[in-house]
Amino acid sequence: MPETRALRISGALALAAALVALPHVLSFSQQEILVFLVINVLLVMSYRFLALTGEWSLGHVVMMGVGAYASAIVSKRLGFPVPLAMFTGAAVAAVVAWLLSFPLFRMKGFYFLIGSFAAGEVIRLLWKRFRDPFGGPKGLKRIDELPDIELGALQIDFFDPVAYYYFCLIVVVVSLWFLFRVERSRVGLTFHAIHWRDNLAASVGVDTRGYRTLALVIASFFAGLSGTLFAHYVGAINPNRFSVEEMVYVLTWAIVGGTATFYGPILGVVLLTALNEVVFRELGLEQARPLIYGVVLIAFVVFLPRGIESVVPRLLRVGGGLSLSGGRRGT
Numbered sequence: 001m002p003e004t005r006a007l008r009i010s011g012a013l014a015l016a017a018a019l020v021a022l023p024h025v026l027s028f029s030q031q032e033i034l035v036f037l038v039i040n041v042l043l044v045m046s047y048r049f050l051a052l053t054g055e056w057s058l059g060h061v062v063m064m065g066v067g068a069y070a071s072a073i074v075s076k077r078l079g080f081p082v083p084l085a086m087f088t089g090a091a092v093a094a095v096v097a098w099l100l101s102f103p104l105f106r107m108k109g110f111y112f113l114i115g116s117f118a119a120g121e122v123i124r125l126l127w128k129r130f131r132d133p134f135g136g137p138k139g140l141k142r143i144d145e146l147p148d149i150e151l152g153a154l155q156i157d158f159f160d161p162v163a164y165y166y167f168c169l170i171v172v173v174v175s176l177w178f179l180f181r182v183e184r185s186r187v188g189l190t191f192h193a194i195h196w197r198d199n200l201a202a203s204v205g206v207d208t209r210g211y212r213t214l215a216l217v218i219a220s221f222f223a224g225l226s227g228t229l230f231a232h233y234v235g236a237i238n239p240n241r242f243s244v245e246e247m248v249y250v251l252t253w254a255i256v257g258g259t260a261t262f263y264g265p266i267l268g269v270v271l272l273t274a275l276n277e278v279v280f281r282e283l284g285l286e287q288a289r290p291l292i293y294g295v296v297l298i299a300f301v302v303f304l305p306r307g308i309e310s311v312v313p314r315l316l317r318v319g320g321g322l323s324l325s326g327g328r329r330g331t
Helices: 002-025 028-051 060-076 082-104 110-129 161-184 186-203 208-234 244-257 264-283 286-303 312-330
Strands: 149-151 154-156
Touching: 002 028, 002 161, 028 060, 028 161, 028 208, 028 244, 028 264, 060 082, 060 110, 060 208, 060 244, 082 110, 082 208, 110 244, 161 186, 161 208, 186 208, 244 264, 244 286, 264 286
Parallel strands: none
Antiparallel strands: 149 154
16 A cells, blocks of 8 residues: 555656646647647546536537636726636636526436537527627637736746646646545535436435536536636637537547546547647648547447546556566566
């Protein structure tokens, strides 16, 4: 046990060091991709949190958009400081999710999936329909940036992708720590119980609808937070950025990585982002990305339904066996 704990601590420290050093070995364009990757990690992990109760949504990217639009509007129109605007945008996404929970949780399974898609499309159509305050089909531009920090000789310009990457990394790590702690709490155990035996949970007095609503609200808060990180970095948003096509990408990240473990979706989004930026872009296949993602999704559902995460324990066992046999030969 002490050896296992020491190994975990060593691994965590090595990962932290790698995350800190990574942007300094990348080009400018790759640094920007890294920023979007960190934001997408928060988005897909918030989606996994919602799936803990067994409900899969097609409107989760729209919750990201709600956070982005709300944060952009309160910073541009009301003069909120950007950090406060970000928190406000995430909170608005949570409130919208709570309001949607009343009609949506009258449905389950496939019907919830379709209902979430319909609700998301209604919100997107509102963004397209009203130029004031949403900017219509063209969306919002010139969104306020995160203000620079000047502390004596220390100057941090958040327009620099490296500085913004570190800011996003801190926000995402804190958010993931919160989601992890909630999942390991009694609330998280109740989410799992509702997922696998909702009728049994209800029979012993668990408010299944209330817990599903709680999961939706928390997941939407962090999806909205990812939207605020995106909006205040890019400086422009429009309804098409939060379409069902983008939702399919999130769904693919989750399924390819797997949702049974906490790290599964992270593996999915990292692998597919690397595949997209290194392989698709080099081969000129970016326009075919939806088609390729569809093929990848079908392939994983058929041949590896538990995702990449199901392969990790086997690799660790093989690696442990090799190191053990190597140690025996050394002795």
